[in-house]
Amino acid sequence: MLSDDKPFSNVTIKDVAKVAGVSHATVSRVINNTTKVADDKRERILDAMDRLGYVPNMQARSLAGGRTKVIGLLVPDIGNGYTGTIIEGIDAELSAHDYDMMLYTTHHRKVKEPIYVQSLTQGMAAGLLLLLPVDPSAYLEGLRRKKFPYVVIDHQGFDNFSSTVGATNRQGVYDGITYLIELGHRRIGFVSGPDMMSCSMERLAGYRAVLNDQGISYDDRLIVPGNHTQLGGYKACVQLLDLEKPPSAIFAANDVSAFGVIDAARARGMHIPDDISIMGFDDIPQAGWMTPALTTVRQPLFAMGRQAAKMLFEFIEEPKGPMRRLQLSTELVIRETCARFKDI
Amino acid sequence: MLSDDKPFSNVTIKDVAKVAGVSHATVSRVINNTTKVADDKRERILDAMDRLGYVPNMQARSLAGGRTKVIGLLVPDIGNGYTGTIIEGIDAELSAHDYDMMLYTTHHRKVKEPIYVQSLTQGMAAGLLLLLPVDPSAYLEGLRRKKFPYVVIDHQGFDNFSSTVGATNRQGVYDGITYLIELGHRRIGFVSGPDMMSCSMERLAGYRAVLNDQGISYDDRLIVPGNHTQLGGYKACVQLLDLEKPPSAIFAANDVSAFGVIDAARARGMHIPDDISIMGFDDIPQAGWMTPALTTVRQPLFAMGRQAAKMLFEFIEEPKGPMRRLQLSTELVIRETCARFKDI
DNA sequence: TACTTTCATGAAAACGTGTTCATATTGACG
DNA sequence: CGTCAATATGAACACGTTTTCATGAAAGTA
Numbered sequence: 001m002l003s004d005d006k007p008f009s010n011v012t013i014k015d016v017a018k019v020a021g022v023s024h025a026t027v028s029r030v031i032n033n034t035t036k037v038a039d040d041k042r043e044r045i046l047d048a049m050d051r052l053g054y055v056p057n058m059q060a061r062s063l064a065g066g067r068t069k070v071i072g073l074l075v076p077d078i079g080n081g082y083t084g085t086i087i088e089g090i091d092a093e094l095s096a097h098d099y100d101m102m103l104y105t106t107h108h109r110k111v112k113e114p115i116y117v118q119s120l121t122q123g124m125a126a127g128l129l130l131l132l133p134v135d136p137s138a139y140l141e142g143l144r145r146k147k148f149p150y151v152v153i154d155h156q157g158f159d160n161f162s163s164t165v166g167a168t169n170r171q172g173v174y175d176g177i178t179y180l181i182e183l184g185h186r187r188i189g190f191v192s193g194p195d196m197m198s199c200s201m202e203r204l205a206g207y208r209a210v211l212n213d214q215g216i217s218y219d220d221r222l223i224v225p226g227n228h229t230q231l232g233g234y235k236a237c238v239q240l241l242d243l244e245k246p247p248s249a250i251f252a253a254n255d256v257s258a259f260g261v262i263d264a265a266r267a268r269g270m271h272i273p274d275d276i277s278i279m280g281f282d283d284i285p286q287a288g289w290m291t292p293a294l295t296t297v298r299q300p301l302f303a304m305g306r307q308a309a310k311m312l313f314e315f316i317e318e319p320k321g322p323m324r325r326l327q328l329s330t331e332l333v334i335r336e337t338c339a340r341f342k343d344i
Numbered sequence: 345m346l347s348d349d350k351p352f353s354n355v356t357i358k359d360v361a362k363v364a365g366v367s368h369a370t371v372s373r374v375i376n377n378t379t380k381v382a383d384d385k386r387e388r389i390l391d392a393m394d395r396l397g398y399v400p401n402m403q404a405r406s407l408a409g410g411r412t413k414v415i416g417l418l419v420p421d422i423g424n425g426y427t428g429t430i431i432e433g434i435d436a437e438l439s440a441h442d443y444d445m446m447l448y449t450t451h452h453r454k455v456k457e458p459i460y461v462q463s464l465t466q467g468m469a470a471g472l473l474l475l476l477p478v479d480p481s482a483y484l485e486g487l488r489r490k491k492f493p494y495v496v497i498d499h500q501g502f503d504n505f506s507s508t509v510g511a512t513n514r515q516g517v518y519d520g521i522t523y524l525i526e527l528g529h530r531r532i533g534f535v536s537g538p539d540m541m542s543c544s545m546e547r548l549a550g551y552r553a554v555l556n557d558q559g560i561s562y563d564d565r566l567i568v569p570g571n572h573t574q575l576g577g578y579k580a581c582v583q584l585l586d587l588e589k590p591p592s593a594i595f596a597a598n599d600v601s602a603f604g605v606i607d608a609a610r611a612r613g614m615h616i617p618d619d620i621s622i623m624g625f626d627d628i629p630q631a632g633w634m635t636p637a638l639t640t641v642r643q644p645l646f647a648m649g650r651q652a653a654k655m656l657f658e659f660i661e662e663p664k665g666p667m668r669r670l671q672l673s674t675e676l677v678i679r680e681t682c683a684r685f686k687d688i
Numbered sequence: 689t690a691c692t693t694t695c696a697t698g699a700a701a702a703c704g705t706g707t708t709c710a711t712a713t714t715g716a717c718g
Numbered sequence: 719c720g721t722c723a724a725t726a727t728g729a730a731c732a733c734g735t736t737t738t739c740a741t742g743a744a745a746g747t748a
Contacts (some may be wrong), residue, residue, distance in 0.1 A: 010466060012704055022730045028706060036726070057463040059403040063733050078435055080699030081630075084428040091422055091449050100460075105435050116444075120397040122354060123733085259633060291604060291635025324606040356734055367698045382695070404734030407703045408723060467703085 011052045019048040031056065032066070049109055062123040064149045071312060072102045072120035072198050075115065075131045080256060081284035082301065086131060086153065089305025099126075106134070114138045121148050129153060130285045131311035132197065133304040136162075149315035153308045155198055163315070169199045172297040173206030173251065174328030176279050179332055180249045181214055185277060189247035191257050193235040200228075205282065211280030222247055226257040233260025241268060248341050249277035255284045257298055262294075262337070274341035283333055292336030300328045355396045356660030363392040375400065376410070377603045382543050406467040408659065415656060416446045416464035418457065419475045424600060426645065432499065433649025434473060441657060443470075450478070456481045473497060476548050477539065480506075493659035495638045497652045501541055507659070509652040513543045515640040516674030517550030517595065520623050523676055524593045528685030529621060533591035535570035535580040535601050544572075547597050547625065566591055570601040577604025587614060593621035596679055599628045599640055606638075606681070617683035627677050636680030644672045 013031075017024040022041055029035050030045045048054075062068045073090065075083050080289055087103075094101055102125055104116045115137045119130055128138065128143070128150035133338040136152070140162060143150050152164045180188055188226075190207045193200030204223070213216050221243060233252055237260065240247055250265075252258035258280030265276050272292060273276055280287060283298035307326055357375075358638055361368040364386055372654055374389045381389075392398075413439065419427050427505050431447075438445055446469055448460045448543045461483045464472055472487070472494035474480065480496070484506060487494050496508045496669045500506060524532055537544030548567070555562050565587060568580040577596055581604065584591055594609075596602035604626030609620050616622055616636060627642035 010704095014704080024705080024725060025729080032654075034707085038726070041727090050604060053462075055466070057407075057466050057704050058463060059407045059467055060733090061706075063403045063703090063735090064705040064735065065708080066706055078428060081425075081428075084422060084425075088422050089578060092718080095449060095451060101447050101449070103445050105439060105445070107439060115399060118397075122399070122401050123403055123544050253636055262724090286630035286633045289630050289634040314704075358734080368735085369698060369737080370696085370702095373697090376736080378737085401734050404703090405736075408707090408736040409703065410736055428709070540689090596747075612730095 002219060010057075011054050012057070013054070016045060016048045016052055016054050019052065020044040027184065043178075059156070068099050068124065068126050069098060070102055070125050071127045071129060071309070072104065072125035072131065073129045074104050074106060074116055076106055076108050076134070079287055080103060082254070082256070082282060083283065085301035085303035089302035089307075090129060090309045093304075093306045093313070094308035108134065110134050111196060114212075117143070121146065127151075127316050129308055129312060130155075131230070134196065141204055147319045149319055151308045151312045151315070153304060156310040161323060163311060163324045164306050165328070166199070167299045167304065167328050168330050170209070171208040171301055172281065172299070173203045174210045174298045174330075175322035175330070175332045176251060176281070177207055177210045178214075179334070180251065180277060180279065180338065181210070181216070181250075183277065183338060184250040185244060185247075186216060186341070187219070187222065187247040189237075189240040189250040189251060190223045191233055191261060192223055193226065193228045193253040193257075193334075195225075197228075202252060207251065217253075226252045226260070230256050230259055230260040230263070231234075233257030234264045235260075237261040237264035241265070247276075249338065250278070251279045251281075255280035255282040255287045255294060258287075258294060258296070259290075273337050276343075277338040279338055287333075288335070295335045295338045296333050298331040298333045300330075303328055351505035352426040355398050356401070357398070360389060360392045360396055360398050363396065364388040374682065375536035409467075412468065412470050413442065413469045414444045414446055415468050415473060415653070416458055416460075416469035416473070417473045418448050418450060420450055420452050420478070420479065422449060425630055426598070426600070426626060429628060430475060430649035432670050433646035434652075434653045435649075436646075437650045437653035437657070452478065454478050461487070465490065471495075471660050473652055473656060475501075478540070490661045493656055493663055495652045495656045495659070497648060503574060505667060507655060507668045509648050509655060509672070510543070511648065511672050512642045512674050513546035513623075514550040514553070516625065516643065516676075517547045518554045519674070519676045520625070520641045521551055522558075522596060522620060523678070524595065524623065524682065525554070525560070527593075527621065527682060528626040529591075529593040531563070531566065531589060531591040531593075532583040532683070533581075534567045534578055535584075535592040535594060535596040535605060536567055537570065537572045537597040537601075539569075541572075544597060551595065559566070570596060572598045572601055574600050574604040574607070577601030578608045579604075585609070591620075593623070593682065595623045595625075597625055599624035599626040599631045599638060602631075602638060602640070603634075617681050618686075621682040621685075623682055631677075632679070639679045639682045642675040642677045644674075647672055 013027045014024045017027045022045060026037060026041060027045050030037050030042050058068060071094065077083060106112045113133060131149060131153045132155050133152060140159060144161060152162050154166050169193040177188060192204050224239050226232040226236040237250060240250060250261050252261050258278055261278055262272060265272060270276050280294050280296035283296045287296050309326060357371045358368045361371045366389060370385060371389050372379060373381050374386050402412065417434065421427060446464065450456045457477060474494060474497050475497045484503065489503060496506050498510050521532060536548050536577060568583050570576040570580040581594060584594060594605050596605050602622055605622055606616060609616060614620050624638050624640035627640045631638040631640050655668060
């Protein structure tokens with residue numbers, strides 16, 4: 001067994017060809033199933049590949065114009081449950097198709113995005129998954145012209161030509177706030193996300209819409225930026241509690257900032273949900289683990305990742321396929337951080 | 345500006361050469377700083393690269409034998425805080441060095457590892473980071489012979505030739521159990537991890553050692569497999585509580601299984617920590633978020649990832665450098681899930 | 689000026705694969 | 719048996735880069 005002697009001898013298609021007594025072109029044909037190859041030769045080639053422990057060289061393959069079985073994934077950051085859960089969903093679908101993943105972290109740095117995209121589309125990847133892109137205008141146009149398969153996750157509204165997977169942000173907040181109103185709350189604080197993210201805008205729109213529909217007066221001092229971070233949530237909550245007439249309930253635009261809100265409320269000696277009701281958005285894993293467990297609007301992160309990957313594969317199959325926009329529905333998850341309004 | 349006209353025209357080194365009026369070899373020299381190039385030509389080349397929006401083709405570069413600025417990362421799975429936090433640490437160091445990451449998820453499937461490693465070492469990656477490899481014997485030998493830079497994270501003991509980064513698993517458990525004993529506990533359950541992981545064995549060894557040192561009788565019915573999963577922890581806890589003389593405290597070999605233990609205890613109507621003390625290992629982010637917050641042995645996951653990447657870069661610089669083994673120290677994080685033993 | 693030495697630069701080969709094109713071989717049909 | 723169509727296969731080129739090698743020019747020395 002040669003493979004035992006030299007496990008990393010970088011055996012190439014030509015080595016296989018020599019052993020099997022054919023040309024390397026024929027080996028390539030067997031690998032890719034492009035044309036008919038005589039049964040005996042095919043047999044010999046397969047056998048030689050096995051004996052030599054042949055592993056195709058991805059770089060050469062993609063350089064020569066072949067399929068790569070790699071998809072590129074651009075994310076703003078890693079580590080928090082949000083990105084992690086989505087990646088998990090993507091990964092599930094990818095490995096079902098035997099694809100691998102090239103992961104690029106932009107660290108929210110706008111400049112990096114176009115370069116990464118450019119590099120990925122030069123043959124490295126068969127398709128692209130963009131999570132929460134900051135400023136895609138620079139390259140989306142080019143991707144489309146190239147008919148390069150890509151799907152945008154959780155960012156909608158910057159154009160109408162990209163296929164996207166998202167959640168019903170507006171409706172989700174609408175449902176959540178409606179629930180708070182049903183509990184008797186009238187002054188409801190809103191800790192918003194980054195302005196430049198369209199999901200932030202949609203969530204805020206949901207807040208505004210429900211107040212309007214229910215005829216509740218709108219006070220813009222109740223809307224405070226939280227930037228989707230725990231610290232941001234903390235500061236926002238402090239600001240809200242310092243108001244002359246503080247809210248009896250606070251809706252945070254994502255779970256992470258809701259954690260900050262809870263920290264701040266507790267720092268004031270408040271009990272949750274007795275003294276104040278708090279609701280988040282996302283339902284990341286840790287939302288269910290804390291005590292009291294966070295009432296939140298569930299965004300199906302795993303499913304979003306999975307669906308996006310699934311959609312991407314359809315485009316890889318059929319690059320001219322029609323644009324698609326998928327909105328997975330959110331769901332209000334009632335746990336323990338919201339209670340009926342008690343006048344003090 | 346050509347770059348505005350054709351953002352994705354795949355401009356190559358030859359295009360740059362033509363515009364600058366030199367040969368493509370010279371362009372390559374400028375890019376890689378290999379030999380002196382006349383100042384005026386260098387200037388023209390840089391200018392042309394900028395105007396055309398040149399982005400090097402990774403595949404071609406690695407195929408031709410150049411440096412890749414990519415490191416390969418093999419992980420068993422994603423999504424849970426454990427892997428996520430380590431990846432975050434790795435990512436921090438990588439982006440500081442301007443490197444990118446090729447992520448492979450083995451999904452605990454043993455067969456996949458050698459193929460991935462083979463593929464990565466064929467020029468795709470400059471180095472390899474192996475997180476919790478299952479059966480590295482198949483390829484580590486080859487990596488070493490090739491002098492291919494790699495670092496193993498959180499798996500020690502399978503050989504003495506690989507550079508590794510880990511934590512003081514044994515000492516961590518020793519400290520944790522000592523604390524439980526100080527609280528008065530004598531019957532302490534242990535929910536163990538997978539047998540084949542050496543960190544599991546070390547943690548179990550720490551448990552045995554402290555009992556021995558403190559002269560506490562050892563009862564092997566108190567050791568139950570939990571497999572590092574939440575469900576496994578749940579089942580293990582059920583088994584422990586069903587014992588004739590159930591433990592007054594349970595140490596779970598990792599946080600995720602501790603969550604399962606807590607679920608099971610609560611399902612029995614027990615209060616934590618009043619009725620039973622529970623301690624975990626890892627200190628993944630969600631350990632601090634839950635209520636009551638989990639008392640656990642902190643494993644510096646972020647730092648482990650970061651240090652591993654740092655070490656890998658040293659090997660990439662100097663492939664013949666000496667093997668290194670780094671053990672980062674664990675730390676007992678006392679929160680709310682452990683209380684003084686109360687006889688009933 | 690003539691000869692050697694240095695050195696920047698272009699031509700060309702290499703990396704491993706996919707693919708086109710021509711050719712040898714087979715088979716069929718009259 | 720001869721001609722033509724069909725088809726499997728090998729030779730050669732392409733992909734974009736790095737690197738070696740040879741060459742020409744410039745520079746230095748006598």
